[in-house]
Amino acid sequence: MNDKIKEVLERTPFEPELKDEILKSGRLKKAKTGQTVITPDDEAQEMPLVMSGLLRVMRNDDNGNEVFLYYLEGGETCAMSITCCLEGKRSSFHVVAEEDSELWMMPVSNLDNWITKYRSFRRFVFNSYQTRFDELLQTIDSMVFMKLDERLYNYLLDKKIASGSFEIKKTHQQIANELNTSRVVVSRLLKKLEKEDKIEQRRNYIEIL
């Protein structure tokens, strides 16, 4: 049953003892497409390591508005949940499986230990922060400086890169929710992109050209 995580660990620069600890202390969590994996109100003190699949991290406010922040891919961890759990602070974000995904959940209580004990783990965590931070900046840029049409196109490209597929199986409504705008606007902008031959679309389906 632990074959998958072993495979994933093979590709990490972690020390053998660390790999061992990860193997022993973690548990497997599977998530189907659309399923929420981590919510602000779940107090589970676990940090995830993405084994396979694709997840999206969303920010949400109290009024049920939500905005897409960035994607999490295989081999990555969610920096947010690490800090969040560490200080017991609850920040409002949640993680949704974009595709069927597998996660390795590890108790955060190990974090202190591992960080001091293992150089490779320290690097892993800092690295993850670096990456998330960069992606966040990108997203902020696109929200603050770009008009919605550019932002939408950016979103599509980002999704294409993250998933490695030209096809996006989402409704206009879903996209609108992720960008926190209305469906009508998304429909119009997608129509425009279609006329510019940047995309092709059918019901529930968008192809990036």
Added chain:
DNA sequence: ACATTAAGTGATT
């Protein structure tokens, strides 16, 4: 064939 859900569009703010 009918009901439901997704997408397209003009007009208004």
Added chain:
DNA sequence: AATCACTTAATGT
């Protein structure tokens, strides 16, 4: 760019 109101198109039962 958002909202409304309505149409058209695609799908499920």
